[in-house]
Amino acid sequence: MSQPLHDWNLDPKAAIALQRRLASYLELEDRLEPVRHLAGVDIGFEAGGEVTRAAVVVLEWPFLGVVEEVVHREPTRMPYIPGLLSFRELPAALAAFGKLSIRPELVMVDGQGIAHPRRLGVASHLGLWLDLPSIGVAKSRLCGHHGEPGPERGDWVPLLDGRGERQETIGVVLRSRRGVKPIFVSPGHRISLPTALDWVVQCLGRTKLPEPTRLADRLASRRIASHHS
DNA sequence: GCGACAG
DNA sequence: ATCTTGTCGC
Numbered sequence: 001m002s003q004p005l006h007d008w009n010l011d012p013k014a015a016i017a018l019q020r021r022l023a024s025y026l027e028l029e030d031r032l033e034p035v036r037h038l039a040g041v042d043i044g045f046e047a048g049g050e051v052t053r054a055a056v057v058v059l060e061w062p063f064l065g066v067v068e069e070v071v072h073r074e075p076t077r078m079p080y081i082p083g084l085l086s087f088r089e090l091p092a093a094l095a096a097f098g099k100l101s102i103r104p105e106l107v108m109v110d111g112q113g114i115a116h117p118r119r120l121g122v123a124s125h126l127g128l129w130l131d132l133p134s135i136g137v138a139k140s141r142l143c144g145h146h147g148e149p150g151p152e153r154g155d156w157v158p159l160l161d162g163r164g165e166r167q168e169t170i171g172v173v174l175r176s177r178r179g180v181k182p183i184f185v186s187p188g189h190r191i192s193l194p195t196a197l198d199w200v201v202q203c204l205g206r207t208k209l210p211e212p213t214r215l216a217d218r219l220a221s222r223r224i225a226s227h228h229s
Numbered sequence: 230g231c232g233a234c235a236g
Numbered sequence: 237a238t239c240t241t242g243t244c245g246c
Binding site: 080142 | 234236
């Protein structure tokens with residue numbers, strides 16, 4: 001691609017046009033290297049939103065032990081606008097990735113992949129930018145419609161968007177844990193939906209979120225692991 | 230025009 | 237996302 005991947009000072013209209021163009025570069029078929037390390041990415045805020053804190057956690061596959069963690073802080077530059085989340089979070093996330101010594105073969109991002117109005121959620125945008133396979137793992141829905149997944153861990157239903165003939169599957173609504181609200185999984189870049197779902201399920205511990213995202217979430221939110229006896 | 234709306 | 241105590245449940 002010859003066009004720049006981003007322009008952080010875009011007005012909403014230009015940002016939307018950019019998303020449409022970038023989405024055309026997405027690869028939704030599997031193109032993964034053997035996975036040795038996978039990363040979880042999430043963003044948090046401090047000082048009432050003035051400071052953006054990006055966290056990246058790298059885990060080893062298949063034991064899911066943490067092998068590297070990075071936290072990067074910088075001034076927040078954009079407000080949160082539904083559909084334009086990546087313009088607010090990606091600068092910090094990319095800076096955090098730049099501090100990483102290990103290059104993971106797969107990335108899970110807290111947010112949507114292609115389950116986005118223009119098929120370019122933050123997970124897709126990040127994957128495209130880094131040219132890495134990426135998966136979106138969101139805690140709630142941005143767009144699309146779906147039924148209620150079964151009650152057991154691993155149960156899921158498709159997340160659909162559009163009507164009639166032009167209806168498309170943009171992700172899955174997964175019951176990652178019994179008795180808990182389901183999570184929204186969608187491919188980001190260089191990965192298919194079945195493979196993305198498989199990776200998320202394989203990374204599930206006994207919590208709602210898969211390990212990569214869960215740990216990044218904790219780091220970004222300054223939460224500390226609590227112990228139970 | 231009226232809702233919906235990742236984090 | 238973030239501001240926040242106690243409380244219900246495995």
